[in-house]
Amino acid sequence: MEFDTAQIMTAGETMVAAASAFVVSYAFSILGAIVLIIAGYIVAGFxxxxxxxxxxxxxxFDQTLCRFLSKTARYAVLILVGVTVLAQFGVQTASILAALGAAGLAIGLALQGTxxxxxxxxxxLVLKPFRVGEYVDAGGTAGTxxxxxLFxxxxxAIDGLYVLAPNSELWNKSxxxxxxxxxxxNDLVIGIGYDDDIDLAQETMMSLAQNDERVLADPEPATFVSELGDNAVNVTLRYWTATPDWWQTRLDLTKAAKKAFDEKGISIPFPQRDLHLITAAAEVKTTAA
Structure with missing residues (x-):
């Protein structure tokens, strides 16, 4: 029994001595780690x-990107502090960095689309091809x-529907x-009959543009014959407006042009087809010849 007690006391003294040596050896490392952690949190927040x-x-600079970059900087400082703390205890940081790199690669492959x-x-967010409130069309994805x-x-959409488009789809399209x-x-094109007065039609459309306050004087509006179509002579009114007024101005001028043409007797013809009938007599004569 005495032998066993002596062994136990010896083992206990050995453990205490080892613990004391460990504390003495790593006291400064532990203290330094605590200081580094506290300082790291303060610096990361700053x-x-x-x-x-x-x-x-x-x-x-967009606020979403601002928050993303500031958070990224914070976590980068904290990761650097963590690696430095482990180095205080003799841990090989090179292996840790390698493991973090491998983990990052694996996560990147798994979340490639994201x-x-x-x-x-x-x-x-950096190049700003569009901003909040603007109406755009990116490869068929259209809306305000x-x-x-970030994702x-x-x-x-113009009809009020909710559209959520992945950023990669918008970035890879015109x-x-x-x-x-x-x-x-805007080019307002109206077809008139071949028997109508072209000059009168141009003067009428120009008058409508000049009397509308939303139509800009510079660049100056212009009218011209743009096409001799199958059914009508197409007369074009080309004018400029402020972007917010574009759509309503187009609608109003189209309606005003129809009323003005009706008042001045200028026709807007329907699609027409000329039919040429060959009589049976003509066919017989052609055959005999």
């Missing part, structure tokens, strides 16, 4: 707030932009922005 504040001052949308979302996110863009430029041209 970097996030500073970057968000700096980018927020730029009026042309990351593609994120990359496209960043490009859309409601929100541009997808929300649109409202975008027609109907709202970006302040002025927009």
């Amino acid at each position: 970097v996030e707030r500073s970057l968000a504040k700096t980018l927020g001052r730029m009026r042309s 990351l593609q949308n994120v990359a496209a979302g960043i490009m859309l 932009i409601v929100e541009i996110g 997808a863009t929300e649109l409202k 975008v027609i922005n109907y709202s970006r430029n302040k002025d927009r041209r």
